[in-house]
Amino acid sequence: MNPLQRYAPLVDDEEAFFEACERPLPSVVRVNTIKTTVERAREALDDEGVAYEQTDWHPGILKLEDSTAGTNWPYFHGWLHGQEEVSALPAIALDPQPGERVWDTCAAPGSKTTQIAAMMNDEGVLVGNDNNLGRLSALRHNAERLGVTNLVVTNQDARNFSMKPFGEQNPEKPGAFDQFDRVLVDAPCSCEGTCRKNPDVLDEWTMNHVQSVAGIQKGILRRAVQVTKPGGSVVYSTCTFAPEENEAVLDFVLEREDCELVEWDVPDAFEASPGVTEWEDDEYDPSVTKARRVYPHQNDTGGFFTAKLEVQG
Amino acid sequence: MRDETAEDENWGQQFDRLPETPEDRVVEGRPSRQEVVDWWEERFGLDPETFDHYTFWEKGAGKIWAFPAEMVDPIQVEGLGMRILRTRQRHWKPSTNAVQRFCRDATKNVIELSPGEAKAFVAGHDQQLDWWEGDWGYLVAAHELAGEREPLGVGLYLHGELRSTVPKGRQEDLKKLD
Numbered sequence: 001m002n003p004l005q006r007y008a009p010l011v012d013d014e015e016a017f018f019e020a021c022e023r024p025l026p027s028v029v030r031v032n033t034i035k036t037t038v039e040r041a042r043e044a045l046d047d048e049g050v051a052y053e054q055t056d057w058h059p060g061i062l063k064l065e066d067s068t069a070g071t072n073w074p075y076f077h078g079w080l081h082g083q084e085e086v087s088a089l090p091a092i093a094l095d096p097q098p099g100e101r102v103w104d105t106c107a108a109p110g111s112k113t114t115q116i117a118a119m120m121n122d123e124g125v126l127v128g129n130d131n132n133l134g135r136l137s138a139l140r141h142n143a144e145r146l147g148v149t150n151l152v153v154t155n156q157d158a159r160n161f162s163m164k165p166f167g168e169q170n171p172e173k174p175g176a177f178d179q180f181d182r183v184l185v186d187a188p189c190s191c192e193g194t195c196r197k198n199p200d201v202l203d204e205w206t207m208n209h210v211q212s213v214a215g216i217q218k219g220i221l222r223r224a225v226q227v228t229k230p231g232g233s234v235v236y237s238t239c240t241f242a243p244e245e246n247e248a249v250l251d252f253v254l255e256r257e258d259c260e261l262v263e264w265d266v267p268d269a270f271e272a273s274p275g276v277t278e279w280e281d282d283e284y285d286p287s288v289t290k291a292r293r294v295y296p297h298q299n300d301t302g303g304f305f306t307a308k309l310e311v312q313g
Numbered sequence: 314m315r316d317e318t319a320e321d322e323n324w325g326q327q328f329d330r331l332p333e334t335p336e337d338r339v340v341e342g343r344p345s346r347q348e349v350v351d352w353w354e355e356r357f358g359l360d361p362e363t364f365d366h367y368t369f370w371e372k373g374a375g376k377i378w379a380f381p382a383e384m385v386d387p388i389q390v391e392g393l394g395m396r397i398l399r400t401r402q403r404h405w406k407p408s409t410n411a412v413q414r415f416c417r418d419a420t421k422n423v424i425e426l427s428p429g430e431a432k433a434f435v436a437g438h439d440q441q442l443d444w445w446e447g448d449w450g451y452l453v454a455a456h457e458l459a460g461e462r463e464p465l466g467v468g469l470y471l472h473g474e475l476r477s478t479v480p481k482g483r484q485e486d487l488k489k490l491d
Binding site: 041047074 | 380381384386392410435458463465486488
């Protein structure tokens, strides 16, 4: 069975949803404002005769008509980074500011991490963590190519992430800190939303896998809330439609940690749906409607889920 | 047996902050912050203020990293900012990424390449460029892109030849820009 059938009751236009899931995704790049401006990147692409279209919701995200990202001069200079269009949402929800301390819990290979670095104007402290050493080399390679200097790379299990390396136990030391201003949890998930890029995810889908990643997601999100200062923000995102991995995870953490779901500004001209409060035999905290679901037919992208939490206390 | 907590030795598994000046040096062979800033100014004419907000760190022998904030010292992490320079050898060698990031305003030892030369450079080829009349050693290789000079990476110029040091993972087979 196609696991996407499960979600038919959630979408507004079933036919458009299934049709969109069949179509391949266009090649999309993000302009890296650490090294250039949107204007110069466009000029360089024009000079090379690379055709592109600006997305109508973000000036720095360009759809390439028939090129792959890795074979032109602006790419070599780190002015462009291949990034799926919808995956630009979590950093926008996170809204990181220059000079802040930010933790990206599951950072590799680094598209969102480097987008966060650019939004911070490459100032402050951005901790990019991943539990997989092999994937960390991809993170480092991407960050270096894009000219990011404010990234600290760590290799820990995010579920019990230790603040010790940052001087938690020696607060008098210069540069020591024990909490973050903002944290992104772009969690490992069942990835159904990436089926337009990689249809294999649907063949490999099992309910067991959904349950197992949901457990990991809960652990990472709890730790993220614990190390964020009161008033700080935690963004939770996945590329799946499964409520077991989305709203159920939020519901679980809302009950156990001192935090609240808040609205975030989805860019104008980008269509999204609210989180769901009921699924099969379960009911979730009513505030999960503040989360945003993105279905492929809404903006001709991959599928996505993004929620923003504010830490209390 | 080596004492891995000794403060006067260099340890490969942690980042240690560079001393401010040579007089503050405790670890033998470690460059000071002042020497690093001076080197970029002397070699490429970079304004020392470029690095005002950066702290400098060593991990491994002579691998110097730049980070734009304070951080506890020492710190055991996988990466801290950007690796900018390799010291502890006769000629200090800048990294491709640092040159791309910081050398747009370089005023010295910048070799401007034609479209064909730039293409060969980023593909990793060495080339005879006898017209260069400046210093030998590590140069910033640059070309024109979108109306301005843009640094490509680091070249080693010796005996009329510019050797590309663009790392394998960064080499690209690009078309010539007219």
